Amino acid sequence: MVQKSFVHFWQKPLLPSKVSLEVQKVNIIPPKINKIWVRELGSGSLRPGMRFKTGEIVRNDGLEVFVSPFTGSIVSVGEVKGYLNRQYTEIVLEKDDEEQISQDMETVLATKDPERILNYINLLPGELKFSVMPSNRKLDVIYISLMDEDPFTFGSQVFIKEFHKEIIEAISFLKELANRQVVVLPEDGSITLDTPGMEQVRIVPAYPHSLPQMIIKQISGKEISSRERLLDYGMAWLDINHLIVLGQVLFRKSVDIIRPLFIVENGSKPKFANAKIGMPFTHILESIRAENYRAIAINSLLKGLPLFSLDHPTLSHTCSVFLIPEEDIPEFVDHQCINCGECVKICPSRLPVNMLIRYLQNRRYEDAVKNFDLLSCMECGMCTYVCVAKIPIFHYIMLGKYEWQLIKEKEETDANA
Ligand code: SF4
């Protein structure tokens, strides 16, 4: 089957509902016991009692595995399963009252080498990653988006107000990284920011137009295949969460960073909380007196990670939390597809989603990739939103992509054996 380019502008974007800018600020007192999750690390040489300073590069069997976001000691090391059943190493840490800054951070910052600094920040626990070109090569273009990607939040407006200095510091640092920098802002004027010497582009703040691939297509005319990385095109995409983390490291010279959370709760004023990396969700919910919520989604309602256990820490990429009372949890069960066609009509990648879901439900991942273009899905989540049979299509897609990646990795390993 011809592999399609995935960007086709769908004519009816999901317009954000009118939101009030009123938010309630909540101050969360950091707990003594924190935890971090690191992908497939194994316990290796990490042992209870080991101590770390803030910003220290922690090594496991000689390999750099994470940067400690605070000063403290290991209480325990164990294995946990996360989204898509991925294996994580959970490190429970007790935080000291007094912060000690590691020499590692000072050494890295003193180099003023963007590649070293960004690679160091990439070691913070979580999935917020900066892509950098190999040494001495500049990116062609870096897109810096100040848009809310999810149509159900307006976190960016709040974050810009709260972290103005940090964001400006991060943007000026990024100037050196690319030949061209494009700052993307919403067309409605809800966000303004002075970014001297940088191009600003305004985009209709409607979903799925706010997705990176759609914006890049709109600005540059280039259709980026989902089979390749942006870096292969000499491009990088950063959003406000990257700016907040980078800005705090550069401006405050500490990685004990505030990980601001936009908390959306049905029927009440959204909250803005000063969480930190490592803070467990149970602690956050207790602090905002929302212990009765049983299910939450993080980062996005349409394509976020569903959490059915609150035994999860805040990580570098956690930016929004949606609290859903138990009785309001949408029923997602494997009803049969009734071929209504709604998912096909709405899909911006123009995929035969009704066919794709049949193959994914039957674990026919190879067919899904080769015959139904699974990898061209741009992960917008709209198909699940409209599915009348309430099939969790988006999560089947994410699982399918993950399983396909495992199949490819196994093939490579076998070929090299
Ligand atoms: S998530 Fe669904 S609607 Fe969105 S691109 Fe993928 S298949 Fe299409």
Ligand code: SF4
């Ligand atoms: S929206 Fe749901 S029921 Fe309708 S065709 Fe798509 S998968 Fe089937």
